[in-house]
Amino acid sequence: MSDRKATLSIDGIDEAIELPIYSGTIGPDVVDVGALTSKGMFTYDPGFVSTAACESQITFIDGGKGTLLHRGYPIDQLANQSDYLETCYLLLYGELPSAEEKETFVTTITNHTMVHAQLATFFNGFRRDAHPMAIMCGVVGALSAFYHDSLDINDAKHREIAAHRLIAKMPTLAAMVYKYNIGQPFMYPDNSMDYAENFLHMMFGNPCEPSNVSPVLAKAMDRIFILHADHEQNASTSTVRLAGSSGANPFACIAAGIAALWGPSHGGANEAVLEMLEEIGDVYHIDEYVARAKDKNDPFRLMGFGHRVYKNFDPRAKVMKESADEVLAELGIENDPLLAIAKRLEEIALEDEYFIEKKLYPNVDFYSGIILKAMGIPTSMFTVIFAVGRTVGWIAHWHEMISGSYRIGRPRQLYTGYAQRDFTPMDER
Numbered sequence: 001m002s003d004r005k006a007t008l009s010i011d012g013i014d015e016a017i018e019l020p021i022y023s024g025t026i027g028p029d030v031v032d033v034g035a036l037t038s039k040g041m042f043t044y045d046p047g048f049v050s051t052a053a054c055e056s057q058i059t060f061i062d063g064g065k066g067t068l069l070h071r072g073y074p075i076d077q078l079a080n081q082s083d084y085l086e087t088c089y090l091l092l093y094g095e096l097p098s099a100e101e102k103e104t105f106v107t108t109i110t111n112h113t114m115v116h117a118q119l120a121t122f123f124n125g126f127r128r129d130a131h132p133m134a135i136m137c138g139v140v141g142a143l144s145a146f147y148h149d150s151l152d153i154n155d156a157k158h159r160e161i162a163a164h165r166l167i168a169k170m171p172t173l174a175a176m177v178y179k180y181n182i183g184q185p186f187m188y189p190d191n192s193m194d195y196a197e198n199f200l201h202m203m204f205g206n207p208c209e210p211s212n213v214s215p216v217l218a219k220a221m222d223r224i225f226i227l228h229a230d231h232e233q234n235a236s237t238s239t240v241r242l243a244g245s246s247g248a249n250p251f252a253c254i255a256a257g258i259a260a261l262w263g264p265s266h267g268g269a270n271e272a273v274l275e276m277l278e279e280i281g282d283v284y285h286i287d288e289y290v291a292r293a294k295d296k297n298d299p300f301r302l303m304g305f306g307h308r309v310y311k312n313f314d315p316r317a318k319v320m321k322e323s324a325d326e327v328l329a330e331l332g333i334e335n336d337p338l339l340a341i342a343k344r345l346e347e348i349a350l351e352d353e354y355f356i357e358k359k360l361y362p363n364v365d366f367y368s369g370i371i372l373k374a375m376g377i378p379t380s381m382f383t384v385i386f387a388v389g390r391t392v393g394w395i396a397h398w399h400e401m402i403s404g405s406y407r408i409g410r411p412r413q414l415y416t417g418y419a420q421r422d423f424t425p426m427d428e429r
């Protein structure tokens with residue numbers, strides 16, 4: 001922390017206020033505005049556009065340069081040289097594991113992939129056609145019922161076991177959601193498989209024959225998990241931190257994160273991108289939709305475009321686009337119509353003054369859906385896949401907060417309602 005200060009002079013207050021400025025390792029400095037409350041004032045920042053809600057060492061984003069670092073390592077290097085569980089270890093413990101540490105971690109996660117048999121009965125309360133994210137909110141929250149009494153969030157070992165359980169069980173639960181939707185029996189995890197392969201086994205396998213998971217698709221799935229692993233203080237991660245700041249158990253906090261992720265402005269965008277591409281239908285209709293996206297009177301937005309932080313390309317979208325080409329080629333899908341529309345839409349948008357001026361580029365959700373659809377995953381499951389990948393980020397931030405000094409999150413407001421007034425009896429209304 002530096003000894004630099006910001007001096008704020010406020011009309012009507014004689015003395016200027018000195019506010020400390022703190023610098024991080026890299027990235028913008030911050031102004032500590034805590035002293036404002038003693039002057040009877042709050043800051044005002046709807047949507048937290050310019051608010052640093054916490055200190056963190058997990059992920060750094062430079063929106064101007066299109067940089068995304070996990071514990072200092074660039075996302076494209078992790079996507080091309082690491083794997084998802086190794087990235088989980090990095091996010092949780094801060095360093096890449098040694099070969100021995102990685103083997104122990106993978107074994108630990110693998111041994112937690114099963115869920116309590118009683119949990120399977122929770123699914124029966126849902127309609128078969130319930131949205132997968134609705135079921136995920138329910139069953140992940142229900143994990144609390146199985147561990148709440150044995151979990152002391154102030155015990156570092158308990159926190160670590162909760163993190164391992166969540167990372168391990170999310171693919172199992174996600175696959176159960178899909179199987180429930182299509183009326184097929186749940187598949188047990190096969191612990192001889194690696195993480196992404198096991199997930200595809202539980203999604204597309206059946207008890208009547210051995211699974212045959214394509215190594216290329218398993219690698220693509222693993223890479224999609226890496227690209228979704230963490231992203232600083234986004235809406236769902238901030239939700240997990242806020243829920244966790246009250247002392248709620250981590251399973252309930254992750255369920256809160258899943259709920260926040262569901263929205264089409266956030267993780268729900270991958271599902272919305274596919275629906276948009278299918279609605280556009282072919283490249284000849286693109287101009288009409290681009291015009292609608294620019295029309296202030298039309299609520300339509302180009303889903304998969306724009307980002308609160310990235311005002312340049314989203315580095316994840318670049319890797320995802322490369323992966324889309326590889327997966328479609330592997331599957332022998334030539335000239336996928338949706339990919340053709342997506343690529344042409346990207347070309348048109350990136351040359352359009354409106355998108356250039358507003359710095360709207362494809363984000364992580366723009367290409368992911370094309371890969372997932374090509375892999376046979378239904379559109380309604382896309383955000384569930386995002387939640388599986390993001391669980392490690394959520395729990396790493398929760399662990400970082402609970403391990404340090406923190407206070408319950410409790411924002412204030414600018415009140416514009418009635419000043420105090422007396423109750424009006426019925427006969428005077």
Ligand code: SDX
Nearest residue numbers: 231234265266267269293301302303304305306307308358
């Ligand atoms: C994710 O935060 C994260 O890190 C999220 C995420 C993660 O990994 O956790 O990266 C994952 O959520 C990616 C974003 C997925 N969402 C979408 O693709 C939905 C479409 N995009 C938008 O709705 C929007 O761009 C947001 C929500 C992503 C960002 O919203 P902001 O930062 O609040 O920006 P804004 O809505 O104020 O838009 C600024 C301007 C507006 O025009 P003006 O009012 O200034 O005239 O840009 C326009 C918007 O109308 N705009 C768009 C647009 N996105 C913004 N216009 C058309 N199409 C779009 N997609």
